[in-house]
Amino acid sequence: MPKFSYIGKRIPKPDAIPKATGQIVYGHDLKVPRMLYGKILRSPLPHARILNIDVTRAKRLPGVKAVITAQDLPDRRFGFGKDRTPLKGDKVRRVGDEVAAVAAVDEETAEEALELIEVEYEPLPTLFDPERALLPDAPLIHEDRGTNLFRHQEYEYGEPERALDEADEVVEDYFELGYVQPAPLETSFCLAEFDQAGHLTVWSTTQIPFLLQRDLASALGIPGSDIRIIQTAIGGAFGRGLDMYAFEPICVWLARASGRPVRIAYTRQEEFMVSEARQPMRIWSRAGAMRDGRLWVRDAKLLLDNGAYVSWGTVTTLVLMEALGSLYRVPHVRAIVDSVYTNNPITGAMRGFGNPQGTFLVEVQMDQLAEAIGMDPLEFRLRNANRPYEETxxxxxxxxxxxxxxxxxVANRIGWSEKKAAPRRRDGTRVHGVGIAATMNVGGGARIYRSDGCGCIVKVDDFGRVSLLTGATEIGQGSDVVLTQIVAEELGIPPEEITV
Structure with missing residues (x-):
């Protein structure tokens, strides 16, 4: 193994002292001159037609500087499926949908203005079961699509149907994986300001500033070159900041309508209600093996609940399907995936991006197959583990x-053989045992965002100090430290002389 001067060594995180001493400035701490406070009126109903919105009383409230509805905005759709608008004008499709927004001199006035807005709804049939979403009589979430099916994906390698007949043992199971909320300590935040030339600056808790810049430009109908995104110090992300949310263009439209900077910060209730969670999945899966220990086939059918709108999270299935055919050698694989609309909360990208779901499925059935063929679970995994120079x-x-x-x-360190052979200890209703599992992270820097997130620029000034310009963002994972170490190693200079 090569010896490094800086890589692998412990060095202080650049933001450690500011965070520990409370000096770091998060989005919620930001204040700019003449700033207004934005609030959003949200639907209390999961599915309803909007018959009328009356904002007259809200506009008359002293301290209110702007009130907007969908009628005040251009009909420009955004999101992965181009299926949503910042404010809803025709109908709402989930609890929490954005109906109107206000900007006022303080939060209390903004909250009071929301209470003065009158909305008349016509309730519509609701749809919460993703399986029912595919039935012919299911209510349509998006009538213009003509179906609740957003995407159907199929992937097949080898001859899985024949392999299921050939396998000496086949296990079959059904799994339900529920919602998981990212729940970072800091709630979502946006501050928008136009300068005198009409250029827009947005401070945001986004994870990918350049992706937000592109999506905002599309949603607003203005050139991306007129938009500057500043990522604030992040108080946790976990995938939440990948997508653009409706409150970000809403914040911009409020700033334009009022002629003043506007900030919107989610309450904790809003964070749980409208921030994207991990997709619930229903999985029907079969896996087969030969008695000599060869993993022979995997066959899975997956149903994803996107919620009312589609986000980047819908592509997690691509990662999940990679996990089904990787980590362990398997000559026959099939995966069928349906992603559907419901009136449930929006789901999206969250930590792992399909890896946790795929790993759970794979590892549970590895244990089931090992038991079915009478082989030690560790031995079964070793027998089928991927090796260098193989192709999945x-x-x-x-x-x-x-x-x-x-x-x-791992088996050696935990005493696998001894613990596996020992009688299971019972403690009331609990049984203590030992298990082993493996995982792989399907990731990388492919150009899925139409820009290369792996690119960087290294600049050296006249005094020898180095600046690294990168699209990688620090969201608590320590990327600034790792990138500093790489540059220091390559250039042979101390980390203190590098700014990321």
């Missing part, structure tokens, strides 16, 4: 792989 069914070329060595080392 989806074409992933493995250059290095230490899975076998990792499994062996």
């Amino acid at each position: 069914p989806q074409g992933l070329k493995i250059t290095t792989c230490g899975l076998k060595e990792c499994l062996e080392e």
Whole structure:
């Protein structure tokens, strides 16, 4: 193994002292001159037609500087499925949908203005079960689509149907994976300000500033070159900040309508209600093995509940399907995925991006198959573990792989053989045992955002100080430290002389 001067060494995080001493400035701490406070009126109903919105009383309230509805905005759709608008004018499709927004001199006045807005709804049939979403008589969430099915995906390698007949043992199971909220300590935040030339600056808790810049430009109908995104110090993200949310263009429209800077910060209730959670999944899965220990086939059908709108989270299935055919060698694989609309909360990208769901499915059935063929679960995994220079069914070329060595080392350290052979200890209703599992992270820097998130620029000034310009953002994971170490190692200079 090569010896490094800086990589792998412990160095202080650049933001450690400011965070520990409370000096760092988060989005919620930001204040700019003449700033107004924005608030959003949200639907209390999961599915209803909007018959009328009366904002007359709200506009008359002293201290209110702007009130907007969908009628005040251009009909420009945004999101991964181009299926939503910042404010809803025809109907609402989930509890929490944005109906109107106000900007006022303080939060109390903004809240009072929301209470003065009168909305007349016509309730519509609701749809909460993703399986029912595919039935012919199911109410349509988006009538213009003509179906509640957003995307159907199929992936097949080998001959899975024949392989299921050939396998000596086949296990079959059904899994339900529910909602998981990111719940970062800091709630979502946006501050929008136009300068005298009409250029827009947005401070945001986004994870990907350049993606937000592109999406905002599309949603607002203005050139991206006129938009500057400043990522504030992040108090946790976990995938929440990948998508653009409706409150961000709403914040911009309030700033334009009022002629003053506007900030919107989610309450904790809003964060749980309208921030994107991990997608619930229903999985029907079969897996087969030979008695000699060969993993032979995997066959899975997945149903994803997107909620009322589609986000980047719908592509987590691509990552999940990679997990089904990787980590362990399997010559026959099939995955069928349906992503559907319901009146449930929006789901999206969250930590792992399909890896946790895929790993759970794979590892549970590895144990089931090992038991079915009478083989030790560790031995079964070692027998089928991916090796260097192999290629997975989806074409992933493995250059290095230490899975076998990792499994062996873990088994040795936890005393696998001894613990597995020992009688299971019972403690009332609990039974204590031992298990082992592996995972892989399907990731990388592919250009899925039409821009290369892996690109960077290194600048050296006249005094030898180095600046690294990168699209990678610090959201608590320590990327600034890692990138500093890489640059220091390559250029042979101390980390203190580098600014990310």
